[in-house]
Amino acid sequence: MTTRIWVPCDSAALAVGADEVAAAIAAEAARRGLDIRVLRNGTRGLLWLETLVEVEMPAGRTGFGPVDAADVPALFDAGWSREHPLALGLVEEIPYLARQQRLTFARCGITEPHSLADYLAHGGYRGLRNALALAPADIVATVTASGLRGRGGAAFPTGIKWNTVLKAPGTEKYIVCNADEGDSGTFADRIIMESDPFVLIEGMTIAGIAVGAARGYIYVRSEYPHAIARLEGAIALARHHGYLGANLLGAGPAFDLEVRKGAGAYICGEETALLESVEGKRGIVRAKPPLPALAGLFGKPTVINNVLSLATVPVILDKGAAYYQDYGMGRSRGTLPVQLAGNIRHGGLIELAFGVTLREILYGYGGGSASGRPIKAVQVGGPLGAYLPESQWDTPLDYEAFASLWAVLGHGGIVVHDDRADMAKLARYAMEFCAIESCGKCTPCRIGSTRGVEVIDKIRAGTGTPQAQVQHVVLLRDLCDTMLGGSLCAMGGMTPYPVLSALNHFPQDFGQAGIEQHGSQRAA
Amino acid sequence: MFHATPAPAAAASTTSTTSATAATAATAAANAAVDGILAELFARLGNRQDQLLPVLHGLQDSAGYIPPDSVPAIAQHFNLSRAEVHGVITFYHYFRTEAPPRCVVQVCRAEACQSMGADALLEHAEQALGCGLHGRSADGTFGLEPVYCLGHCASSPALTINEAVFARVTPARFDALIAEVMATGTREAA
Numbered sequence: 001m002t003t004r005i006w007v008p009c010d011s012a013a014l015a016v017g018a019d020e021v022a023a024a025i026a027a028e029a030a031r032r033g034l035d036i037r038v039l040r041n042g043t044r045g046l047l048w049l050e051t052l053v054e055v056e057m058p059a060g061r062t063g064f065g066p067v068d069a070a071d072v073p074a075l076f077d078a079g080w081s082r083e084h085p086l087a088l089g090l091v092e093e094i095p096y097l098a099r100q101q102r103l104t105f106a107r108c109g110i111t112e113p114h115s116l117a118d119y120l121a122h123g124g125y126r127g128l129r130n131a132l133a134l135a136p137a138d139i140v141a142t143v144t145a146s147g148l149r150g151r152g153g154a155a156f157p158t159g160i161k162w163n164t165v166l167k168a169p170g171t172e173k174y175i176v177c178n179a180d181e182g183d184s185g186t187f188a189d190r191i192i193m194e195s196d197p198f199v200l201i202e203g204m205t206i207a208g209i210a211v212g213a214a215r216g217y218i219y220v221r222s223e224y225p226h227a228i229a230r231l232e233g234a235i236a237l238a239r240h241h242g243y244l245g246a247n248l249l250g251a252g253p254a255f256d257l258e259v260r261k262g263a264g265a266y267i268c269g270e271e272t273a274l275l276e277s278v279e280g281k282r283g284i285v286r287a288k289p290p291l292p293a294l295a296g297l298f299g300k301p302t303v304i305n306n307v308l309s310l311a312t313v314p315v316i317l318d319k320g321a322a323y324y325q326d327y328g329m330g331r332s333r334g335t336l337p338v339q340l341a342g343n344i345r346h347g348g349l350i351e352l353a354f355g356v357t358l359r360e361i362l363y364g365y366g367g368g369s370a371s372g373r374p375i376k377a378v379q380v381g382g383p384l385g386a387y388l389p390e391s392q393w394d395t396p397l398d399y400e401a402f403a404s405l406w407a408v409l410g411h412g413g414i415v416v417h418d419d420r421a422d423m424a425k426l427a428r429y430a431m432e433f434c435a436i437e438s439c440g441k442c443t444p445c446r447i448g449s450t451r452g453v454e455v456i457d458k459i460r461a462g463t464g465t466p467q468a469q470v471q472h473v474v475l476l477r478d479l480c481d482t483m484l485g486g487s488l489c490a491m492g493g494m495t496p497y498p499v500l501s502a503l504n505h506f507p508q509d510f511g512q513a514g515i516e517q518h519g520s521q522r523a524a
Numbered sequence: 525m526f527h528a529t530p531a532p533a534a535a536a537s538t539t540s541t542t543s544a545t546a547a548t549a550a551t552a553a554a555n556a557a558v559d560g561i562l563a564e565l566f567a568r569l570g571n572r573q574d575q576l577l578p579v580l581h582g583l584q585d586s587a588g589y590i591p592p593d594s595v596p597a598i599a600q601h602f603n604l605s606r607a608e609v610h611g612v613i614t615f616y617h618y619f620r621t622e623a624p625p626r627c628v629v630q631v632c633r634a635e636a637c638q639s640m641g642a643d644a645l646l647e648h649a650e651q652a653l654g655c656g657l658h659g660r661s662a663d664g665t666f667g668l669e670p671v672y673c674l675g676h677c678a679s680s681p682a683l684t685i686n687e688a689v690f691a692r693v694t695p696a697r698f699d700a701l702i703a704e705v706m707a708t709g710t711r712e713a714a
Binding site: 015050341 | 575602611634636638640672676687689690691692
C-alpha cells in the first residue's frame with residue numbers, strides 16, 4: 001500500500017529547504033524501492049519545526065522536524081519510527097497545536113492548498129452554499145451577530161461595514177481584499193494565501209453576494225510571489241468549477257475575482273492608499289470622509305477588508321454566528337491569530353480565543369527567547385505598535401485592554417527582543433521607517449519623521465550639554481504629539497507608539513536625559 | 525513606439541567610432557524588445573488607468589526594469605502626462621529604472637529580523653560582496669538592497685537572492701549561498 005508523506009510547500013518551509021527535503025524523500029524511496037507518495041501540504045504554522053514532515057501511520061499523521069535534506073536517509077533507516085530524534089509523535093497532539101482553537105486556520109497544514117477537491121473534502125464551500133440560500137441582509141446580519149471585527153488594526157465591526165455597502169445606492173460595487181500585510185512580525189495573511197487560498201476566495205464571494213458586488217480584487221504585496229501564484233492558481237480552479245464567474249454554482253449571482261500585485265509601498269496597507277494603487281496611481285492616502293463603503297474603488301461603494309476578516313467569514317456562515325461568538329472576551333469575539341516572531345524559541349502561528357495573556361504566549365507557547373537570554377521588550381501590532389516591558393505582559397490579548405495601556409493589538413503580530421536590544425535605536429528605526437514609507441501627503445508624517453530621526457540621533461550621540469539633552473527629549477515628545485494629532489492616517493499617527501513607549505518604558509536607553517525627562521513626566 | 529522623440533545620445537552617435545555604433549545597435553535592439561513587450565501588454569491589458577501597475581509589472585518582469593525611455597509611450601497609451609507615469613514609477617520601491625545586476629541580494633531590515641541579528645548579517649553581506657546597501661559589487665555581479673518584511677519573521681533573519689527566499693540565514697549560510705551563485709550562475713527563484 002502506498003504510504004503518504006506530506007512536505008509543506010509554504011514559503012516559510014521552502015525558505016529553509018522544503019523542496020530539497022521533498023526531493024530527497026522521493027529519491028530515497030525510489031532507491032529503496034518503497035511505495036511512497038510525497039504530497040505538498042500547507043504549513044501548520046509551527047514554524048520553528050519547519051521543515052515539518054508528516055508520515056501517514058495507522059494512528060494518524062506523525063511528525064518529524066525540523067527535517068533537513070541530509071536527515072532523510074537516517075529517517076528511512078529508522079523506518080520513520082518514534083525512536084528517531086526528530087520524531088514528534090502525532091502532529092495533532094503536539095501541545096503547541098493541540099492547545100489552539102483553530103477556526104480561520106482549521107485546514108492550514110492539513111490540506112493540499114492547490115486542491116479544490118481537498119478543500120471540499122474538509123468542509124470548504126459549505127459557507128457559500130448556506131449564503132446562497134439567504135437574503136443579502138441576512139448574510140450581513142449573521143456576520144454582524146458573530147461579532148467579527150476587522151483584523152487590520154482599527155478593529156471595526158465587519159458586519160456594520162458590510163451593511164453600509166449593502167444600503168449604499170448604486171449597482172456597481174466592489175469587494176477589495178487588503179493583502180498588503182507588511183508589518184514586521186505578521187505572516188498570517190501569507191499563510192492563509194499560501195496554505196488555504198480557497199477560504200479567502202470563498203469569504204470574498206460571500207461578501208460579494210451579501211452586498212451586491214459582482215467583482216473583487218485581492219491586492220497582494222510584491223514581496224509575496226508565492227502567495228500571488230497560489231491565489232491565481234486557486235482562482236482559476238474555482239472559476240473552472242463554477243465557484244466564481246457569471247452564475248455562482250450555476251444558479252447564483254455573478255462574482256469574479258482578480259489579483260493585483262503591489263509594488264513595495266508599505267503605505268498601501270492603508271485602505272484608501274490601497275484603493276488609489278489599484279486605480280493605477282501613487283498610493284497616497286485619501287482624506288475621509290467619504291468612507292470607502294460609500295465612495296471607494298473607482299468612486300463606488302466598496303467593502304475593503306483584511307485577509308483574515310474575509311477568510312473567517314466562511315466558518316461563520318458554515319457554523320453560525322453563535323458558534324463564533326462563543327469564543328473570546330468582552331467586545332473581542334472569536335479568535336485571534338497570533339503571530340509570534342523575532343527572538344523566540346518557538347515562533348509561529350497561534351490561533352486562540354481572545355483573552356490569553358502575552359506572558360502565556362511568550363513562555364507557554366514560545367518557550368522564551370531563542371537566544372536563551374532574558375526577554376526585554378515585546379512589540380505588538382507591527383512597526384507602528386508599542387513596545388511592552390515585562391510589567392505589561394499579563395495583559396490579556398483584547399482590543400480594549402491594549403487600548404487602555406496605550407498600545408495596539410493590530411494584526412496580532414508579536415516581535416520579541418532580548419536584553420541586548422537598544423530601545424533608542426529601535427525608536428530611531430521607527431522614525432526612519434516612517435520617513436522612508438510616508439506617502440508624503442501630510443506634513444506631520446512627511447517632515448516629522450525626518451526631524452524625529454535627527455532629534456533621536458542627537459539624543460543617542462549624547463554630546464550636548466545636560467540641559468540641551470533634556471531639551472531634545474522634550475522636543476521629541478512634542479514632535480510625537482504633533483504626529484499623533486495631526487497626521488492624516490495611521491502611518492504618521494501611530495509612529496509615536498513605538499517611539500514614546502520605548503522612551504517611557506526604557507528611559508535608560510536614551511541616556512541620562514531620557515531618565516530625567518521620564519522622572520519629570522511622571523511627577524507631572 | 526517610444527522613439528517618437530529621438531534621444532540626444534542616439535543623434536550624437538552618428539559621428540562616433542565603430543564600438544559606439546555597435547553599442548547603438550545593441551541599444552536599438554533593446555529598444556525594439558521593449559517596444560514589443562509594451563505592444564503585447566497594451567493589447568492584452570487595455571488602456572484603463574487601473575492597468576498601469578500591471579503594465580509596469582509586466583514590463584519589469586520581461587525587460588528586468590522600466591527603461592525611462594518607455595515613459596512617453598506608456599503615458600500616451602493611458603492618456604496620462606509623463607509626469608504622472610514617472611510619479612507612479614518612482615513612488616513604488618519595487619520598480620527599478622535601470623538594469624539590475626545579475627544577482628540581487630535583498631536583506632530584510634524589519635524589526636523581527638533585527639532581533640535575530642539582521643544588522644550583523646547585513647554587515648557581513650556588505651563585506652562579502654564588497655558593496656554597501658543600495659550599491660553594487662566592483663564587477664557589477666551583485667547588488668545589495670534592503671527589503672522590509674518578507675513574512676518570515678518567525679524564522680529570521682531572512683533574505684532573498686534573485687527573489688528566492690532564505691530564512692534562518694547565518695553568515696556561514698550566506699557565504700554558502702553566494703558560493704553556489706558563483707559556481708552555478710544566478711540562482712533562480714524557487
